[in-house]
Amino acid sequence: MNAAVRxxxxxxxxxxxxxxxxxxGYQGLVDGGENIKEATWESVSMMLQLVRDRDRDRGTQGHGQGQGHGQGDTGTRTGTRTGGHWGICSWAGRGNGVLLTGPSLSLTGPSLSPGSAKNYPKPELGWGEGERGGHRDGHGDGCGNGHGWTQEWTRGWTRGWMRGWTRMNGWMGGRMEEDEGRISPCSHPCYHPVLPQTRDGGSRLNIIIVAEGAIDKHGKPITPDDxxxxVVKRLGYDTRVTILGHVQRGGTPSAFDRILASRMGVEAVMALLEGTPDTPACVVSLSGNQAVRLPLMxxxxxxxxxxxxxxxxxxxDALKLRGRSFQNNWNVYKLLAHIRPPATKSGYTIGRGTPCHLSVTLMGLRGASVTPGLPPTPLTPCFIPQVEEIGWNTVGNWTGLGGSKLGTKRTLPKKYFEEISANISKFGIHALVIIGGFEAFMGGLELVEGRARFEELCIPLCIIPATVSNNVPGSDFSIGADTALNTITNTCDLIKQSAAGTKRRVFIIETMGGFCGYLATMAGLAAGADAAYIFEEPFGSRDLQANVDHLIEKMKTTVKRGLVLRNERCNENYTTDFIYNLYSEEGKGVFDCRKNVLGHMQQGGSPTPFDRNFGTKMGAKAVAWVTGKIKECSRHGRIFANTADSACLLGMRKRSLTFQPIAELRQQTDFEHRIPREQWWLKxxxxxxxxAKYNIELDTSETAHLEHLTRKVLVPEATL
Structure with a gap:
């Protein structure tokens, strides 16, 4: 929440x-005195990497008077929506111009959506969710790793987690593929046949996840000890109980949480300044990739x-009331956790090309593809025809692994149409799911062009964007970008910490991304950078000098450190060395400089919870779409797909995952620089x-407007 306060x-x-x-909290408003202090710009410095409130554990709250831009007083406080609801009911008609605003709620101002439990109905993202998922996934990996050196034991782990949402997302993100004995809401685990099935299939480990408020169909509590x-009584398995408890509430905020909280904090201030005495209290949150304002009541x-x-x-009904995002996650969870491969095959085969991807995506593909009886067949690596059939358990432990288990190459398919066509016929492949970055997109375009000469290529094709650069047209996010972003952010935290003791030091850090400045911009927002140089926003010597002057002025304050990020291909002349030398010379006597090129460490590491969940859902949704296309394009025992909508890219666009014909995305692409022509994050x-305290105009053209919650049943994005 510190990022939102900042x-x-x-x-x-x-x-x-x-x-x-x-x-x-609210008691501070009652007591007053030392509980209410005016905030300054420097008072929220170095807050981004802190997990708890900087000054006091119980949080901060805001107080303000007046309305209008530049006229009123605003403030921040943390708390829960219930307290705000009580405040509105108790203070109705007694406001007298006093506003409470900030990360929780106000009498007439906005509210943000904090909390790791994610127990609010409509907002799909609340800060703390990604961070808490990180801790839960880490513990899940730990259980799996523990299993690695105790192969002689047959063991089950029972883990108590907080809230159903975090339990479900933790399972999807954790390396718990061998756990087929999770508790479905309203079902009793002792009657679940999956535990023996997984043991019969060769698994030596099961993990059962229990939300702290889990109940069965009759409302009876379900505890880990129960x-x-x-399990011990009926199955005879050696079982251990681990209750995570408040460990889930600690740790350093993830880059996702920091950016989310920062965006929501800005939106909250805008909502307050745009409000009138008649404006109802609202909740500020993020739906998909768009800020939303919802009536608090x-x-x-x-x-x-x-x-x-x-x-x-x-x-x-309770599941439906939780919202579309909760339902979608629950459907994917059930698909991968409870559905086993059918005894009979459908006769269809799905191939997976992987120019560059995170292995987690194939976990989603696993569950979705075997459900209708589709034998999955990956093409590895890239478009060079190397084909091997895989089964359910082949990708069982891939979720927590970084990199690509199938290998990566930048080879495009155009030179290998004959070989690819021959292998498609030989192995009876009826659809392709290509997981990768810009090469996957270009390869998909070439495969579509090749349909005119090779009938074997007339099969459904789906591209899943997966690259740390996040430069694939048609999607706001790509698998792997969040993991790289967290690596950069964590490195920046360590560097800033080293500068805190030295004082008067500026660090120049080079990030990856090719011509795409996503990583530099978002890492700058998450780490609190003073500047971020990118290709999409041209700059010159005067801009560099202005940044140096800004840092010189900053050194006169109590914050005597600086952080500057540079995208690796932002400018061919203003290199990292050039900027380092310029800052060193112009800042001589005021501050000194250090430089750091992060390099390929940004491409390593275990996938973050966001990437694990995102990849799992993308894989499941892609196979569901491909399965439908196969049936749609089947005529007299053969498949023929040559329409534009039979070759699509699955991407996150604003509030939902959408399939877009790749031929239509051609006009939206800058092929020379390998980036989309329009990129949402530039705003x-x-x-x-x-x-960073630059005197610029803040664009408020796309601030959210108040939306009302619909009482109708929210339909999931796709039925899997």
Missing amino acids: AVVRVGLYTGSRVFFVYE IKTL ECVQVTKDVTTAMNEGRFE LRPILKVL
């Missing part, structure tokens, strides 16, 4: 408002409806500069 304070000061901290007793009511539905045993760059 954003609210600095954007509030940027707009000309006075900002106050209110400590000890499950352990049942409606969110509270839906939360109460969920509780009522659970108490009355209407579990399906976040003004936020980076405002938070």
Whole structure:
């Protein structure tokens, strides 16, 4: 939440408002005195990497008076939506111009969506979710690694987790592929036949995940100890219980959480300044990739409806009330956890080409493809025809592995059409799922062009974007980018920490990404950089000098350190060495410089929870789409797909995952620089500069508007 506090304070000061901290929650408003202090720009410095409130564990709260841009006082506080609901009910008609705003809620101002439990109805993302998922995935990997050196034991792990949402996302992100005995809501584990099935299939480890409030169909609580007793008594497995507890609440915030909280903090201030005395209190959150504002009272009511539905045993209604994102995750969870390969095959085969991907995606492909009886056949590596059939257990432990288990190459298929066509016929491949970066996109275009000469290529084709550069047209995010972003952010944290003791030091850090400045920009936002140089935003010597002057002025304050990021191909003349030498010369006597080229360390590491979940859902959704296309294009026992919509790219666009014909994406692509012509994250760059205290105009053209929660049943994006 510190990233949100930082954003609210600095954007509030940027707009000309006075900002106050209110400590000890709502009690601080009652007691006053030392519990209310005015915030300054420097008071929120070095907060991004802190997990708890900087000054006091119980948080901060905001107080303000007046309305209008540059006229009012704003502030920040942390807390829960329930407290805000109580405040609105108790203070109705007594506001007298007093506003409470910030990361929680206000009488007439905005509310943010914090909390690792993610127990709010409509907002799909709350900060803390990605961070807590990281800890849970780490513990999941730990259980798996423990299994690695105890192969002589047949062991089951029972783990207690907080909330159903975090349990489900933790399973999808953790390396728990061998766990087929998870507890479905409303079902009792002792009757679940999957544990013996996995043991019969060769598995020596099962992990059962239990939410802290888990109940069975009759409302009876389910505890880890209960499950352990049942497993030991009925199956005779050696079982251990691990309750994670408040370990899930600690740790350094992930890059995802920092960026999310920063965006929500900015949106909260904008909502406050745009509001009037008649504007209802709202919740600020993120839906997909777009900021949204929702009426607080409606969110509270839906939360109460969920509780009522659970108490009355209407579990399906409770799932629907949780929102579309929750339903989609639950459907994927059930698909991969409970459905086993059928005894009979459908006769269709799906091939997977992998120019560059994270292995986690094939976990999603595994569950989705075997469900209708499709034998999966990966093409490895890239488009060079090397074919091998794989089964359910082949990719069982791939979720927590980085890199590509199938190998990577940048070879394009155009030179190998004859060999590829021959292998498609030989192995009876009826569809292709290509997981990769810009080469995967270009290869898909070439395969579509080759359909005119090779009938074997007239099969459904789906591309899943997976590259750390996040430069694939048609998708706001690509698998692997979040992992690289966290690596950069964590490195920047360590570098800033080293500079904190030295004082008056500026670091120049070079990031990857090719011509795409996504990593440099988002890492700058997550790490609190003073500048980020990218290709998409041309700069010259005057801009460099202005940045140096800005840092010289910064050294006069209490914050005597600087961080500058440079995309590796932002400018062929203004290299990292050039910028380092310029800063060193112009800052002589005021600050000294150091440089660091991160290199290929950005491409390594274990996938983050976001990438694991994102890849799993993308893989499952891709195979569901491909399966439908196979049936749609089947005529008289053969498949013939040559329409534009039979070759698509699956990407995240604003609020949903969408399939887009790759032929239509050609016009949206800058092939020379290997980037999309329009990139959503460029609109976040003004936020980076405002938070670094540059005097610029903040673009508010795309701020969110108040939306009302729909009472109709929310339909999942795709039925798997």
